[in-house]
Amino acid sequence: SQIKDVQFVKSSGRAKDCPRDERPEFAVLGRSNVGKSSLINALVKKKEVALTSKKPGKTQMINHFLVNKSWYIVDLPGYGFAKAPDAARTDWSSFTKGYFLHRETLVAVLLLIDASVPPQKIDLDCASWLERNKIPITFVFTKSDKMKGGKGTRPDENIRNFQQLIRQNYRHHPPWIMTSSVTGLGRDDLLLHMSQLRNY
Numbered sequence: 001s002q003i004k005d006v007q008f009v010k011s012s013g014r015a016k017d018c019p020r021d022e023r024p025e026f027a028v029l030g031r032s033n034v035g036k037s038s039l040i041n042a043l044v045k046k047k048e049v050a051l052t053s054k055k056p057g058k059t060q061m062i063n064h065f066l067v068n069k070s071w072y073i074v075d076l077p078g079y080g081f082a083k084a085p086d087a088a089r090t091d092w093s094s095f096t097k098g099y100f101l102h103r104e105t106l107v108a109v110l111l112l113i114d115a116s117v118p119p120q121k122i123d124l125d126c127a128s129w130l131e132r133n134k135i136p137i138t139f140v141f142t143k144s145d146k147m148k149g150g151k152g153t154r155p156d157e158n159i160r161n162f163q164q165l166i167r168q169n170y171r172h173h174p175p176w177i178m179t180s181s182v183t184g185l186g187r188d189d190l191l192l193h194m195s196q197l198r199n200y
């Protein structure tokens with residue numbers, strides 16, 4: 001699971017504009033600002049292959065990155081960001097859903113969950129939508145380095161509470177990994193996990 005090479009391929013506005021080869025791909029999904037673009041940079045050990053920002057709503061298109069010339073990792077716009085002006089707000093329902101429903105080469109969705117906050121309904125709803133549509137997920141808990149915060153918002157507790165809600169509400173219990181794009185925690189485990197999924 002070594003990364004030797006990564007190339008930005010293209011930004012697409014619709015599923016039908018995405019690259020049309022047979023290479024397997026992983027989509028990175030989650031709330032705005034959860035750290036999707038940062039996770040991609042951490043995985044490939046490049047600072048700004050995917051563009052990041054402190055302000056939510058940075059990523060607005062379906063962005064394909066080709067890794068080792070053999071598989072794709074896809075950076076997506078975030079959901080749950082209602083404060084942007086209309087023009088900058090991503091309507092997740094209209095175009096990202098199309099991507100998930102029609103992308104035959106999709107191996108799994110890395111569904112990013114912010115470990116520094118308690119479980120959010122919108123993340124549970126998203127997991128539920130993916131499950132209903134039989135799209136495999138791996139939960140990736142981000143920002144696990146953020147140990148500060150008030151009572152009840154410690155990453156380990158937040159993750160435990162989230163897992164418990166998943167066990168109560170969903171038939172399947174997807175695999176999960178705890179990460180930090182700051183410390184690199186979970187990077188090697190996640191790459192290994194993805195290589196195992198690709199080789200099924």
Ligand code: GTP
Pocket residue numbers: 030031032033034035036037038039051052053054055056057058059060076077078079142143144145146179180181182
């Ligand atoms: P959108 O493209 O707007 O949907 O956001 P995104 O999910 O791509 O988030 P992005 O990677 O741009 O990161 C948002 C902010 O969170 C940036 O300020 C990052 O530096 C910060 N961040 C991302 N990952 C981590 C992490 O693991 N730990 C900490 N402490 N901060 C992180």
Ligand code: MG
Pocket residue numbers: 036037038051052058059075076
């Ligand atoms: Mg982004």
